[in-house]
Amino acid sequence: RVGITLPCKKSTTTPKKKKKKPKKAYLKGELEAMEKSVKLRGAFHPHAGEPSVPMTPMTVNLNALALTPRLEPDDRQKMLFTIYASFPNTHSQYHRKVVLTNLLSVPLKFYTVCKRPWVIQGTECSVPQLEPEYDTPQMTPHGWAKQVHVLPPRENVEVSLSFITPEETEECNPDETDDLTFDSSLVCIFMPQYPDIKGPQFEQFLPLHTDFYFPSLDVAPTRGSTVAKGEDANCMDFGPMHVQARRVLTVTLTNPAVVPAAWFLDGPAEGESFTVLQVKGLIEGRGLGYPLTTVVEVAFHPPQARAYARTLVFKTKKGRSCAIILQGEGSIDENDETSWERPRAWDQKYG
Numbered sequence: 099r100v101g102i103t104l105p106c107k108k109s110t111t112t113p114k115k116k117k118k119k120p121k122k123a124y125l126k127g128e129l130e131a132m133e134k135s136v137k138l139r140g141a142f143h144p145h146a147g148e149p150s151v152p153m154t155p156m157t158v159n160l161n162a163l164a165l166t167p168r169l170e171p172d173d174r175q176k177m178l179f180t181i182y183a184s185f186p187n188t189h190s191q192y193h194r195k196v197v198l199t200n201l202l203s204v205p206l207k208f209y210t211v212c213k214r215p216w217v218i219q220g221t222e223c224s225v226p227q228l229e230p231e232y233d234t235p236q237m238t239p240h241g242w243a244k245q246v247h248v249l250p251p252r253e254n255v256e257v258s259l260s261f262i263t264p265e266e267t268e269e270c271n272p273d274e275t276d277d278l279t280f281d282s283s284l285v286c287i288f289m290p291q292y293p294d295i296k297g298p299q300f301e302q303f304l305p306l307h308t309d310f311y312f313p314s315l316d317v318a319p320t321r322g323s324t325v326a327k328g329e330d331a332n333c334m335d336f337g338p339m340h341v342q343a344r345r346v347l348t349v350t351l352t353n354p355a356v357v358p359a360a361w362f363l364d365g366p367a368e369g370e371s372f373t374v375l376q377v378k379g380l381i382e383g384r385g386l387g388y389p390l391t392t393v394v395e396v397a398f399h400p401p402q403a404r405a406y407a408r409t410l411v412f413k414t415k416k417g418r419s420c421a422i423i424l425q426g427e428g429s430i431d432e433n434d435e436t437s438w439e440r441p442r443a444w445d446q447k448y449g
Contacts, residue, residue, distance in 0.1 A: 167206050167288040168302050169198035169255075177284065179261050179308035182357040183416040192261045193219075196304075198286070199254040208288045209246045210257055216282055216306055219258040223247055248291065257284070261308055278310040313417025314355040315381075317410075320348040320393060336398040336426030344399040349422055351412060353381035354389045359414045370408040372424050373397045400428030 171177065173196075181191045200206050212218055221244070229246055247255055264280070283303040290296065319334040339345050353359040362378040375395040382390055400406055405427045413419040 165202060165204075167202065167208070167300050169206070169208075169249075169286055170201050171304060172197040172199065172254075174304075177259075177304060177306050179306075181261060181308055181310050183310060183312045184357060184360060184414070187263060192263075194259045196257050196259060196284070197254050198257060200249045200251055203251050205248055205250045205291060206288055207246065207248050207291045208286050209244075210255075210284060210286050212259070212284045212306065213282050215262045215264045215280055215308070216284070217260050217262055218244065219260050221245060221247065221258070222256045223249065224253045224255070225250060246289070259284070259306075275312065277312060280308040280310065282306045311355060311357045313357040313359040313414040314353065315359050315361055315412055315414050315418060315420045316352040316354060317349055317412055317420045317422045318352070319422070320350045332421070333423040333425065334396075336424070338427045338429040338431070339398055339400050341400055341403060341428050341430060344397055345426075346395055346397045348393045348395050349410070350391050350393055351379075351381060351420075352389050352391045353383065355417075356383040356385065357417065358382050359417060361412050361414050364411040364413045364419070370424075371398060371400045371406045371426070371428075372408045372410075373399070374410065396424060398424070398426045400426060403428045403430045 176194045176196050179191065179194065185191055198210075210218060210221065227245070227247060229248075249255060283305055286302040286304070288300040288302070318332060334347060334349060336345050336347060351361060359381045360378075361381065363374055367374045367377050373396070375397065379392055381392055384390060396410070398406070405425070407423065407425040409421055409423050411419060411421045
Protein backbone atom coordinates (compact mmCIF):
# COMPACT_ATOMS: atom_id res chain seq x y z
CA ARG A 99 0.00 0.00 0.00
CA VAL A 100 1.10 3.43 -0.72
CA GLY A 101 -0.15 6.19 1.53
CA ILE A 102 -1.28 9.25 -0.25
CA THR A 103 -1.67 12.55 1.60
CA LEU A 104 -4.19 14.84 0.12
CA PRO A 105 -3.68 18.58 0.51
CA CYS A 106 -6.12 20.37 2.75
CA LYS A 107 -8.01 23.28 1.59
CA LYS A 108 -7.37 26.55 3.35
CA SER A 109 -10.18 27.81 5.45
CA THR A 110 -11.73 30.87 4.05
CA THR A 111 -13.21 31.89 7.41
CA THR A 112 -11.30 34.50 9.47
CA PRO A 113 -10.58 33.71 13.17
CA LYS A 114 -12.35 35.68 15.76
CA LYS A 115 -10.30 38.42 17.37
CA LYS A 116 -10.14 38.73 21.14
CA LYS A 117 -11.63 41.80 22.54
CA LYS A 118 -9.06 44.09 24.23
CA LYS A 119 -9.88 45.31 27.64
CA PRO A 120 -10.05 49.02 27.85
CA LYS A 121 -7.07 50.62 29.59
CA LYS A 122 -7.66 51.89 33.05
CA ALA A 123 -7.43 55.61 33.34
CA TYR A 124 -5.26 56.90 36.18
CA LEU A 125 -5.36 60.25 37.74
CA LYS A 126 -2.32 62.49 37.68
CA GLY A 127 -1.61 62.04 41.39
CA GLU A 128 -1.81 58.25 41.08
CA LEU A 129 0.64 58.29 38.18
CA GLU A 130 3.12 60.36 40.20
CA ALA A 131 2.81 57.97 43.14
CA MET A 132 3.43 54.99 40.84
CA GLU A 133 6.56 56.60 39.44
CA LYS A 134 7.97 57.05 42.95
CA SER A 135 7.23 53.55 44.28
CA VAL A 136 7.92 50.47 42.26
CA LYS A 137 7.35 46.98 43.62
CA LEU A 138 9.40 44.18 42.16
CA ARG A 139 8.41 40.57 42.64
CA GLY A 140 10.50 37.56 41.97
CA ALA A 141 13.49 39.45 40.59
CA PHE A 142 15.73 42.49 41.03
CA HIS A 143 16.44 45.27 38.73
CA PRO A 144 19.68 44.74 36.78
CA HIS A 145 21.23 47.77 38.42
CA ALA A 146 19.92 47.05 41.94
CA GLY A 147 22.06 45.95 44.87
CA GLU A 148 22.47 42.48 46.23
CA PRO A 149 19.74 40.94 48.36
CA SER A 150 19.71 41.97 51.99
CA VAL A 151 21.78 39.82 54.37
CA PRO A 152 21.23 39.86 58.17
CA MET A 153 23.97 41.86 59.92
CA THR A 154 26.34 40.17 62.34
CA PRO A 155 26.53 41.53 65.94
CA MET A 156 28.69 44.67 66.17
CA THR A 157 31.40 44.83 68.87
CA VAL A 158 32.66 48.17 70.18
CA ASN A 159 35.91 48.12 72.23
CA LEU A 160 35.93 50.71 75.01
CA ASN A 161 39.10 51.75 76.84
CA ALA A 162 39.24 53.99 79.91
CA LEU A 163 42.20 55.36 81.89
CA ALA A 164 41.41 56.15 85.53
CA LEU A 165 43.47 59.10 86.81
CA THR A 166 43.85 60.00 90.44
CA PRO A 167 43.22 63.73 90.95
CA ARG A 168 46.30 65.62 92.00
CA LEU A 169 47.87 69.07 91.97
CA GLU A 170 51.47 69.82 91.10
CA PRO A 171 53.41 72.34 93.25
CA ASP A 172 55.62 74.81 91.42
CA ASP A 173 58.58 74.31 93.78
CA ARG A 174 58.69 71.70 96.52
CA GLN A 175 61.60 73.51 98.18
CA LYS A 176 59.11 76.18 99.26
CA MET A 177 57.55 73.61 101.59
CA LEU A 178 60.85 73.08 103.41
CA PHE A 179 61.22 75.73 106.13
CA THR A 180 64.47 76.76 107.80
CA ILE A 181 63.75 78.98 110.80
CA TYR A 182 66.08 80.68 113.26
CA ALA A 183 64.73 80.99 116.78
CA SER A 184 66.23 84.46 117.17
CA PHE A 185 64.13 85.88 114.31
CA PRO A 186 60.64 87.31 115.05
CA ASN A 187 57.45 85.72 113.72
CA THR A 188 57.13 88.51 111.16
CA HIS A 189 60.32 87.40 109.39
CA SER A 190 59.99 85.96 105.89
CA GLN A 191 61.37 82.62 107.12
CA TYR A 192 58.01 81.95 108.78
CA HIS A 193 55.91 82.59 105.65
CA ARG A 194 55.81 80.89 102.24
CA LYS A 195 53.57 80.86 99.16
CA VAL A 196 53.10 77.65 97.18
CA VAL A 197 51.43 77.55 93.73
CA LEU A 198 49.45 74.36 92.97
CA THR A 199 48.59 73.70 89.29
CA ASN A 200 45.99 71.39 87.75
CA LEU A 201 47.86 69.51 85.01
CA LEU A 202 44.96 67.17 84.19
CA SER A 203 42.48 67.69 81.32
CA VAL A 204 39.46 67.82 83.64
CA PRO A 205 38.43 70.36 86.28
CA LEU A 206 39.09 69.53 89.93
CA LYS A 207 36.99 70.37 92.97
CA PHE A 208 38.93 70.41 96.22
CA TYR A 209 39.88 72.22 99.41
CA THR A 210 43.22 72.47 101.24
CA VAL A 211 43.95 71.98 104.94
CA CYS A 212 46.99 71.50 107.19
CA LYS A 213 47.72 70.97 110.86
CA ARG A 214 49.72 73.04 113.30
CA PRO A 215 52.37 74.33 113.61
CA TRP A 216 51.44 75.31 110.02
CA VAL A 217 48.35 77.31 109.11
CA ILE A 218 46.85 78.39 105.78
CA GLN A 219 46.59 82.16 105.86
CA GLY A 220 44.71 82.38 102.55
CA THR A 221 44.27 81.06 99.00
CA GLU A 222 44.00 82.85 95.67
CA CYS A 223 42.87 81.15 92.45
CA SER A 224 43.85 82.17 88.93
CA VAL A 225 40.15 82.04 87.92
CA PRO A 226 37.09 83.51 89.68
CA GLN A 227 35.28 81.19 92.08
CA LEU A 228 31.51 80.84 92.32
CA GLU A 229 31.52 79.65 95.91
CA PRO A 230 32.69 82.24 98.46
CA GLU A 231 34.71 81.49 101.57
CA TYR A 232 32.97 79.91 104.52
CA ASP A 233 31.72 82.29 107.19
CA THR A 234 33.47 80.08 109.72
CA PRO A 235 36.15 77.50 108.87
CA GLN A 236 34.86 73.94 108.60
CA MET A 237 36.50 71.23 110.68
CA THR A 238 37.91 68.24 108.77
CA PRO A 239 39.96 65.23 109.95
CA HIS A 240 43.11 67.00 108.68
CA GLY A 241 42.41 70.52 109.90
CA TRP A 242 40.24 73.57 109.23
CA ALA A 243 39.00 74.26 105.69
CA LYS A 244 38.15 77.81 104.58
CA GLN A 245 36.94 77.43 100.97
CA VAL A 246 36.13 74.87 98.27
CA HIS A 247 37.79 75.56 94.91
CA VAL A 248 36.89 74.44 91.39
CA LEU A 249 40.03 74.58 89.27
CA PRO A 250 39.83 74.16 85.45
CA PRO A 251 42.67 72.49 83.54
CA ARG A 252 45.95 74.43 83.35
CA GLU A 253 44.86 76.80 86.11
CA ASN A 254 46.45 77.20 89.54
CA VAL A 255 45.82 78.27 93.10
CA GLU A 256 48.28 80.09 95.37
CA VAL A 257 48.33 78.88 98.98
CA SER A 258 49.86 81.14 101.66
CA LEU A 259 51.43 79.10 104.48
CA SER A 260 52.73 80.32 107.83
CA PHE A 261 54.70 78.53 110.53
CA ILE A 262 53.39 79.25 114.03
CA THR A 263 56.05 78.93 116.71
CA PRO A 264 54.89 76.04 118.91
CA GLU A 265 54.73 76.36 122.69
CA GLU A 266 57.52 73.85 123.18
CA THR A 267 60.01 76.23 121.56
CA GLU A 268 58.85 79.12 123.74
CA GLU A 269 59.06 77.21 127.01
CA CYS A 270 62.19 75.12 126.40
CA ASN A 271 65.59 75.99 127.81
CA PRO A 272 67.93 76.55 124.85
CA ASP A 273 70.93 75.55 127.00
CA GLU A 274 69.46 72.06 127.38
CA THR A 275 67.57 71.65 124.08
CA ASP A 276 68.95 70.59 120.73
CA ASP A 277 67.73 71.95 117.43
CA LEU A 278 64.16 70.86 116.63
CA THR A 279 62.46 69.43 113.54
CA PHE A 280 58.77 69.44 112.63
CA ASP A 281 56.96 67.36 109.98
CA SER A 282 53.42 67.51 108.65
CA SER A 283 51.53 67.70 105.32
CA LEU A 284 49.55 70.11 103.22
CA VAL A 285 46.46 68.02 102.38
CA CYS A 286 44.38 68.52 99.21
CA ILE A 287 40.99 66.77 99.50
CA PHE A 288 39.20 66.21 96.16
CA MET A 289 35.42 65.83 95.86
CA PRO A 290 33.02 64.89 93.00
CA GLN A 291 32.36 67.95 90.89
CA TYR A 292 28.62 67.23 90.48
CA PRO A 293 26.46 66.87 93.62
CA ASP A 294 24.33 64.09 92.06
CA ILE A 295 27.36 61.85 91.66
CA LYS A 296 28.36 60.03 94.80
CA GLY A 297 31.96 59.00 94.77
CA PRO A 298 34.95 58.62 97.08
CA GLN A 299 37.09 61.53 98.25
CA PHE A 300 40.73 61.43 97.20
CA GLU A 301 43.48 62.90 99.36
CA GLN A 302 46.86 64.20 98.26
CA PHE A 303 49.56 64.75 100.88
CA LEU A 304 52.29 67.29 100.17
CA PRO A 305 55.02 67.01 102.85
CA LEU A 306 55.93 70.01 105.01
CA HIS A 307 59.18 70.12 106.97
CA THR A 308 60.78 72.68 109.29
CA ASP A 309 64.27 72.79 110.78
CA PHE A 310 64.19 75.01 113.87
CA TYR A 311 67.68 76.21 114.88
CA PHE A 312 68.76 77.87 118.11
CA PRO A 313 71.69 80.32 118.27
CA SER A 314 74.80 79.11 120.06
CA LEU A 315 77.87 80.72 121.60
CA ASP A 316 81.26 79.50 122.86
CA VAL A 317 83.88 81.47 124.79
CA ALA A 318 87.55 80.77 125.46
CA PRO A 319 90.71 82.75 126.25
CA THR A 320 92.31 84.16 123.14
CA ARG A 321 95.12 82.00 121.83
CA GLY A 322 98.59 83.45 122.27
CA SER A 323 98.07 84.95 125.72
CA THR A 324 101.31 85.00 127.74
CA VAL A 325 99.51 84.77 131.08
CA ALA A 326 99.03 81.26 132.42
CA LYS A 327 95.55 79.81 132.35
CA GLY A 328 93.90 78.19 135.32
CA GLU A 329 93.35 74.47 135.71
CA ASP A 330 89.96 74.79 134.03
CA ALA A 331 90.22 75.12 130.24
CA ASN A 332 87.46 77.74 130.35
CA CYS A 333 89.30 79.92 132.84
CA MET A 334 91.60 82.88 132.20
CA ASP A 335 94.16 83.82 134.87
CA PHE A 336 95.54 87.36 134.89
CA GLY A 337 98.27 86.37 137.39
CA PRO A 338 99.67 88.71 140.07
CA MET A 339 99.12 92.39 139.38
CA HIS A 340 100.32 95.50 141.25
CA VAL A 341 97.48 97.41 142.85
CA GLN A 342 98.27 100.49 140.79
CA ALA A 343 98.68 98.66 137.48
CA ARG A 344 96.23 97.45 134.84
CA ARG A 345 96.34 94.46 132.55
CA VAL A 346 94.13 93.83 129.50
CA LEU A 347 93.50 90.35 128.09
CA THR A 348 91.03 89.17 125.47
CA VAL A 349 88.50 86.37 125.23
CA THR A 350 87.17 84.97 121.96
CA LEU A 351 83.46 84.43 121.35
CA THR A 352 82.67 81.84 118.67
CA ASN A 353 79.37 81.13 116.92
CA PRO A 354 79.44 77.45 115.85
CA ALA A 355 75.85 77.45 114.60
CA VAL A 356 74.28 78.56 111.31
CA VAL A 357 72.07 81.03 113.18
CA PRO A 358 73.28 84.62 113.73
CA ALA A 359 74.01 85.10 117.43
CA ALA A 360 73.05 88.43 118.98
CA TRP A 361 75.09 88.15 122.17
CA PHE A 362 75.19 90.31 125.30
CA LEU A 363 76.90 90.25 128.69
CA ASP A 364 74.67 89.04 131.51
CA GLY A 365 75.36 91.46 134.31
CA PRO A 366 77.27 94.75 134.73
CA ALA A 367 80.39 95.53 132.76
CA GLU A 368 82.42 96.26 135.92
CA GLY A 369 82.65 93.96 138.89
CA GLU A 370 85.24 92.35 141.18
CA SER A 371 87.96 94.57 139.68
CA PHE A 372 87.31 93.18 136.18
CA THR A 373 85.91 95.39 133.42
CA VAL A 374 84.46 94.16 130.11
CA LEU A 375 84.99 96.77 127.39
CA GLN A 376 82.37 95.39 124.97
CA VAL A 377 79.07 94.15 126.37
CA LYS A 378 77.07 93.21 123.24
CA GLY A 379 77.42 92.43 119.56
CA LEU A 380 76.36 90.21 116.66
CA ILE A 381 78.16 87.20 115.18
CA GLU A 382 76.83 85.89 111.89
CA GLY A 383 76.23 82.18 111.30
CA ARG A 384 78.96 79.96 109.99
CA GLY A 385 77.29 79.07 106.67
CA LEU A 386 79.57 76.80 104.63
CA GLY A 387 82.82 78.15 106.05
CA TYR A 388 84.55 78.16 109.44
CA PRO A 389 82.74 79.47 112.53
CA LEU A 390 82.94 83.23 112.89
CA THR A 391 84.42 84.83 115.98
CA THR A 392 84.74 88.15 117.77
CA VAL A 393 87.28 89.32 120.36
CA VAL A 394 86.22 90.95 123.65
CA GLU A 395 88.72 92.83 125.81
CA VAL A 396 88.70 92.41 129.57
CA ALA A 397 90.78 94.58 131.95
CA PHE A 398 91.98 93.67 135.47
CA HIS A 399 92.82 96.49 137.91
CA PRO A 400 93.05 95.25 141.52
CA PRO A 401 92.60 97.93 144.21
CA GLN A 402 93.93 95.72 147.03
CA ALA A 403 96.50 92.99 147.51
CA ARG A 404 94.27 89.92 147.49
CA ALA A 405 92.79 87.34 145.10
CA TYR A 406 89.94 88.25 142.78
CA ALA A 407 87.61 86.11 140.70
CA ARG A 408 84.56 86.64 138.52
CA THR A 409 82.41 84.57 136.18
CA LEU A 410 81.45 86.21 132.90
CA VAL A 411 78.23 84.89 131.35
CA PHE A 412 77.54 85.68 127.69
CA LYS A 413 74.00 85.02 126.48
CA THR A 414 72.27 85.01 123.13
CA LYS A 415 68.69 85.85 122.28
CA LYS A 416 66.73 82.57 122.45
CA GLY A 417 69.96 80.60 122.27
CA ARG A 418 72.63 78.75 124.19
CA SER A 419 74.77 80.77 126.62
CA CYS A 420 78.37 80.33 127.70
CA ALA A 421 80.56 81.38 130.61
CA ILE A 422 84.23 81.91 131.47
CA ILE A 423 85.97 82.33 134.81
CA LEU A 424 88.31 85.26 135.36
CA GLN A 425 90.83 85.23 138.19
CA GLY A 426 93.72 87.41 139.25
CA GLU A 427 95.63 88.53 142.32
CA GLY A 428 96.44 92.02 143.61
CA SER A 429 100.00 92.55 144.79
CA ILE A 430 102.18 95.29 146.29
CA ASP A 431 105.33 93.87 144.82
CA GLU A 432 106.87 96.43 142.50
CA ASN A 433 108.02 93.64 140.21
CA ASP A 434 104.37 92.83 139.39
CA GLU A 435 103.81 96.12 137.62
CA THR A 436 102.87 95.55 134.01
CA SER A 437 104.16 97.33 130.97
CA TRP A 438 101.52 95.78 128.62
CA GLU A 439 100.07 98.07 126.06
CA ARG A 440 96.54 99.12 126.87
CA PRO A 441 93.85 99.55 124.18
CA ARG A 442 92.70 103.03 123.21
CA ALA A 443 89.17 102.32 124.51
CA TRP A 444 90.64 101.82 127.98
CA ASP A 445 92.55 105.12 127.88
CA GLN A 446 89.44 106.97 126.75
CA LYS A 447 87.43 105.53 129.61
CA TYR A 448 89.92 105.65 132.49
CA GLY A 449 92.51 108.20 131.30
